[in-house]
Amino acid sequence: MSFALSVKEEVVKKSFAPCCQKAFLGGFTKYNMKLNISDHYFNFEVSSISNPVIRAIYTFFRHSFDAEIETIIVQSNKLKKHKTFILKIKKNTRYILEALHVYDFAHHQKIIEIPDDWEEHCQRAYIAGIFVACGSVNSPDTSNYHLEVQFSEEPSALYFKKLLSKYRFLFKITKRHDKYVCYIKKSFLVSDFLKLIDAINSVLAFEDTRISRDMTNSINRLNNIEISNQQKSTKAGIEQVMMINYLVDHNLFDELNENTKKLAYQRLANPESSLQELSDLLYDKYNLELSKSGVNHLFREIKKIYYENLK
DSSP states (O other): OOHHHHHHHHHHHSOOOHHHHHHHHHHHHHTTOEEEEOSSOEEEEEEESOHHHHHHHHHHHHHHHOOOEEEEEEEOOSSSOOEEEEEEEOSSHHHHHHHTTOEETTTTEEOOSOOTTOOHHHHHHHHHHHHHHHEEEOOTTSSOOOEEEEESSHHHHHHHHHHHHTTTOOOEEEEETTEEEEEEOOHHHHHHHHHHTTOHHHHHHHHHHHHHHHHHHHHHHHHHHHHHHHHHHHHHHHHHHHHHHHHHHTTOGGGSOHHHHHHHHHHHHOTTOOHHHHHHHHHHHHOOOOOHHHHHHHHHHHHHHHHHHOO
16 A cells, blocks of 8 residues: 555545534545546446545445435556446436535636635645645655645645645646646645645555655764765775885985874874774874874875875
8 A cells, every 4th residue: 555545545544523524525535536427317427446545435425414325436557457336426416516515506616715604623634635636745754745635726736725825835846747736745745735734644654754864874874974974984995005115115205204204104004094983093102292183284284295206
């Protein structure tokens, strides 16, 4: 099961107050519905590939409207074979769609906005219904954080963005094929949206996976830095040994002062040691106290004499 589907199934399993059931149904039906209108009949259908989701929708319709519902199961023939569960609402359909603020029959158009006097808990249930109908979220196992909601018409996308801005979500909108997609990409926004729709277990799973991966990435970065620093230190040590040997071979070693000679001896004996390790060795062997920058300064003196006498 995908992470997005597990989020949706968690959302529908929570307990909704009667008003929130209707708000949830409004959001879900508005962006999942297939409306069937002819001279002889009028009904609408909603569907889902998730059994728990469609069972919850069935229960909400029965509790809220005592609706007459026909259940249809369609088996997919595609590679990823799955069942699609369809609910066909065949009685009091006009009343139901008007009560849910889904369709304006006087003007024959979808109702985009919800009433201004809806309480926050109903707004959140409505948003959850929309997400269950046409939303998606990437698994936290991936490094690409992405949550989106797709709409067929631009006004719905613009209103969704406006509605979510009340909760400080800055959704962006892009057009993908014939859909208008509202999306967020920052991990903390994805997590906060899951909290908004009360998918608490999914939030915990999302944060746990995200934190574990971020920690692993941090450790890998530190290891890479350490390896890189070690490689640089080794390369510098080889070059310094070569310079010191050159000075010895060309009778230039005595041009070094006493402290630099002591450092040269330690470098020859410890070609892979870091500056800090050489500093410690100088203190332990000669009671010579030098910082890393002091050690580096003495190596610059060796380098200067080397290049001045290089043939």
